[in-house]
Amino acid sequence: xxxxxxxxxxxxxxxxxxxxxxxxxxxxxxxxxxxxxxxxxxxxxxxxxxxxxxxxxxxxxxxxxxxxxxxxxxxxxxxxxxxxxxxxxxxxxxxxxxxxxxxxxxxxxxxxxxxxxxxxxxxxxxxxxxxxxxxxxxxxxxxxxxxxxxxxxxxxxxxxxxxxxxxxxxxxxxxxxxxxxxxxxxxxxxxxxxxxxxxxxxxxxxxxxxxxxxxxxxxxxxxxxxxxxxxxxxxxxxxxxxxxxxxxxxxxxxxxxxxxxxxxxxxxxxxxxxxxxxxxxxxxxxxxxxxxxxxxxxxxxxxxxxxxxxxxxxxxxxxxxxxxxxxxxxxxxxxxxxxxxxxxxxxxxxxxxxxxxxxxxxxxxxxxxxxxxxxxxxxxxxxxxxxxxxxxxxxxxxxxxxxxxxxxxxxxxxxxxxxxxxxxxxxxxxxxxxxxxxxxxxxxxxxxxxxxxxxxxxxxxxxxxxxxxxxxxxxxxxxxxxxxxxxxxxxxxxxxxxxxxxxxxxxxxxxxxxxxxxxxxxxxxxxxxxxxxxxxxxxxxxxxxxxxxxxxxxxxxxxxxxxxxxxxxxx
Amino acid sequence: xxxxxxxxxxxxxxxxxxxxxxxxxxxxxxxxxxxxxxxxxxxxxxxxxxxxxxxxxxxxxxxxxxxxxxxxxxxxxxxxxxxxxxxxxxxxxxxxxxxxxxxxxxxxxxxxxxxxxxxxxxxxxxxxxxxxxxxxxxxxxxxxxxxxxxxxxxxxxxxxxxxxxxxxxxxxxxxxxxxxxxxxxxxxxxxxxx
Numbered sequence: 001x002x003x004x005x006x007x008x009x010x011x012x013x014x015x016x017x018x019x020x021x022x023x024x025x026x027x028x029x030x031x032x033x034x035x036x037x038x039x040x041x042x043x044x045x046x047x048x049x050x051x052x053x054x055x056x057x058x059x060x061x062x063x064x065x066x067x068x069x070x071x072x073x074x075x076x077x078x079x080x081x082x083x084x085x086x087x088x089x090x091x092x093x094x095x096x097x098x099x100x101x102x103x104x105x106x107x108x109x110x111x112x113x114x115x116x117x118x119x120x121x122x123x124x125x126x127x128x129x130x131x132x133x134x135x136x137x138x139x140x141x142x143x144x145x146x147x148x149x150x151x152x153x154x155x156x157x158x159x160x161x162x163x164x165x166x167x168x169x170x171x172x173x174x175x176x177x178x179x180x181x182x183x184x185x186x187x188x189x190x191x192x193x194x195x196x197x198x199x200x201x202x203x204x205x206x207x208x209x210x211x212x213x214x215x216x217x218x219x220x221x222x223x224x225x226x227x228x229x230x231x232x233x234x235x236x237x238x239x240x241x242x243x244x245x246x247x248x249x250x251x252x253x254x255x256x257x258x259x260x261x262x263x264x265x266x267x268x269x270x271x272x273x274x275x276x277x278x279x280x281x282x283x284x285x286x287x288x289x290x291x292x293x294x295x296x297x298x299x300x301x302x303x304x305x306x307x308x309x310x311x312x313x314x315x316x317x318x319x320x321x322x323x324x325x326x327x328x329x330x331x332x333x334x335x336x337x338x339x340x341x342x343x344x345x346x347x348x349x350x351x352x353x354x355x356x357x358x359x360x361x362x363x364x365x366x367x368x369x370x371x372x373x374x375x376x377x378x379x380x381x382x383x384x385x386x387x388x389x390x391x392x393x394x395x396x397x398x399x400x401x402x403x404x405x406x407x408x409x410x411x412x413x414x415x416x417x418x419x420x421x422x423x424x425x426x427x428x429x430x431x432x433x434x435x436x437x438x439x440x441x442x443x444x445x446x447x448x449x450x451x452x453x454x455x456x457x458x459x460x461x462x463x464x465x466x467x468x469x470x471x472x473x474x475x476x477x478x479x480x481x482x483x484x485x486x487x488x489x490x491x492x493x494x495x496x497x498x499x500x501x502x503x504x505x506x507x508x509x510x511x512x513x514x515x516x517x518x519x520x521x522x523x524x525x526x527x528x529x530x531x532x533x534x535x536x537x538x539x540x541x542x543x544x545x546x547x548x549x550x551x552x553x554x555x556x557x558x559x560x561x562x563x564x565x566x567x568x569x570x571x
Numbered sequence: 572x573x574x575x576x577x578x579x580x581x582x583x584x585x586x587x588x589x590x591x592x593x594x595x596x597x598x599x600x601x602x603x604x605x606x607x608x609x610x611x612x613x614x615x616x617x618x619x620x621x622x623x624x625x626x627x628x629x630x631x632x633x634x635x636x637x638x639x640x641x642x643x644x645x646x647x648x649x650x651x652x653x654x655x656x657x658x659x660x661x662x663x664x665x666x667x668x669x670x671x672x673x674x675x676x677x678x679x680x681x682x683x684x685x686x687x688x689x690x691x692x693x694x695x696x697x698x699x700x701x702x703x704x705x706x707x708x709x710x711x712x713x714x715x716x717x718x719x720x721x722x723x724x725x726x727x728x729x730x731x732x733x734x735x736x737x738x739x740x741x742x743x744x745x746x747x748x749x750x751x752x753x754x755x756x757x758x759x760x761x762x763x764x765x
Binding site: 064065073074095338524547548570 | 655680
């Protein structure tokens with residue numbers, strides 16, 4: 001009893017003592033914040049909200065369960081409430097919205113697992129507040145400091161308490177007011193405008209393979225909307241899910257031509273003419289970089305384009321990729337070699353790289369992956385297409401290096417010359433090449449070398465290989481065959497993209513038409529098995545959905561078996 | 572312009588004082604987690620730690636020093652931050668490194684959590700030595716979760732769990748829910764002094 005009364009008395013005492021000071025100071029601090037421009041608030045507030053850094057540059061302090069002190073640079077508001085501030089649902093915990101629009105209105109949150117006592121035998125650790133009246137600035141600041149809402153209800157222990165100064169609190173509160181306050185461009189009340197992007201190096205078949213499913217998707221969206229309107233005429237009263245499930249949709253095709261460094265300005269023109277809510281996929285055989293940069297700059301979601309040359313970044317936000325493309329094959333190979341002492345134990349690894357975007361991406365992935373495993377860099381030789389046709393030159397190179405492992409990030413010319421080139425080395429050399437790059441050309445592997453030339457293969461094998469660590473479990477026949485090599489999977493991947501966008505994106509954002517929210521929601525979904533990849537997995541900020549790759553070799557014959565020599569390599 | 576900036580530090584001090592006094596008083600009132608005592612038989616799997624080293628789980632855990640285990644992933648919202656803040660606080664509260672338990676976090680997102688990401692995570696939390704973050708193949712991670720009666724089919728549906736192993740008899744204290752750092756320390760000391 002005494003231990004509780006004492007602090008309370010102390011609080012009253014201190015409060016009485018400090019009130020006059022608080023008021024005068026607070027007033028001038030708040031007036032100060034009031035005068036700051038929107039862009040200044042956005043800048044400073046974003047730093048607090050996303051990175052946990054105060055305007056002074058110091059980390060924000062926070063407390064959990066009273067005494068668990070945390071430094072908010074480890075996790076910030078956006079870790080839980082997500083970037084758009086509309087909250088998240090994970091692990092049975094509902095994190096409610098924290099944008100002004102929602103906070104300044106009464107709120108009733110959807111039911112969560114924590115509501116029913118001990119369902120499934122689980123202890124309830126984070127029951128959230130179910131209903132509350134609207135906040136105002138003052139009660140909002142109070143709730144962030146003390147974890148108590150306007151109705152006097154105490155927040156659960158997941159939500160930290162933040163002892164911020166008046167000024168910092170003023171900035172944060174104004175930031176929350178601005179956060180997700182107006183719908184993003186390209187989203188009207190019941191209509192979304194989309195675009196897809198095609199570059200001029202893409203052939204007509206590939207183009208149609210992309211466009212057919214997207215056009216069908218748009219048509220279906222509009223048909224569903226028309227049908228739904230008919231229903232409404234007959235007094236159908238929709239459930240919440242229904243109410244937000246239907247939209248009209250438009251599609252623009254953004255064709256990019258000429259030099260990639262002019263794509264940015266072409267994209268600007270398109271967007272200026274008609275804003276879009278998101279870019280539905282797209283296709284290019286060149287680096288996706290200019291489009292990626294444009295979408296970052298415009299804060300425009302670009303969802304699962306067909307590219308083997310994405311921008312590999314840990315921080316960029318706006319483009320979701322299926323995987324890291326060629327880079328990922330190289331990276332996975334580094335991990336595979338690292339695991340196998342027979343390969344990694346030798347220092348005689350040489351990497352021969354074609355001087356092209358593809359070759360360089362494969363090598364970049366390998367080098368980065370290898371470096372992250374604290375392995376010393378391997379000998380790397382970059383050769384032009386002409387040099388790669390000069391087999392005498394390659395022969396001399398091999399003679400000089402006398403390698404036991406060769407990574408050959410090139411096309412098929414060298415592959416066909418291999419029997420000749422490898423003659424001096426007997427069985428002592430193993431080669432690795434990219435099936436993503438070679439496609440059907442993998443089949444040019446000489447019969448005599450099929451036990452020594454391995455390929456990275458970033459797609460799905462059926463059945464899944466790698467049930468047990470390091471082992472390729474029971475020898476069930478692999479259903480993927482040589483005909484799957486070089487299949488670009490443009491239509492099937494685009495269909496997966498559209499399902500993602502519709503079922504796990506647009507349908508779940510309800511009337512919160514914010515681009516960031518779409519990305520937040522798509523990032524919080526459960527793992528998924530699709531046609532082309534072993535597993536798509538997600539998580540806040542994760543932007544490469546499929547993370548693995550196989551290493552395989554070919555069986556004998558004209559239409560050989562694909563024989564995995566690795567499990568699905570993820571690390 | 573005249574500004575009473577001299578008062579600022581005083582004011583901030585007062586605010587933090589008020590804050591620190593009010594919050595614990597509200598929170599300490601009730602214990603909000605559930606404790607049980609369990610025996611687990613661990614699978615003989617080899618996992619990978621934040622340095623890329625392969626480690627046998629059994630030999631790592633079955634040692635003559637207390638061990639704490641939780642399940643997290645590097646990009647997780649809500650629960651993992653809270654669990655990891657608990658780890659950091661426990662490390663900080665026990666001044667003598669020899670008295671600290673070995674702390675193990677096991678990834679439930681093995682696709683994404685590779686050594687580099689796990690290392691960055693530990694750095695972000697200012698982890699001290701003695702906190703191991705482990706990943707592995709999905710199949711092995713599933714086996715580990717099952718062994719601890721903590722299996723979840725998808726990382727998005729996980730829950731806060733801390734497990735403390737006593738080196739004396741190999742028994743585990745299972746703590747379900749979110750602990751204050753005082754409670755975590757108390758539970759840990761109970762295991763040490765058993």
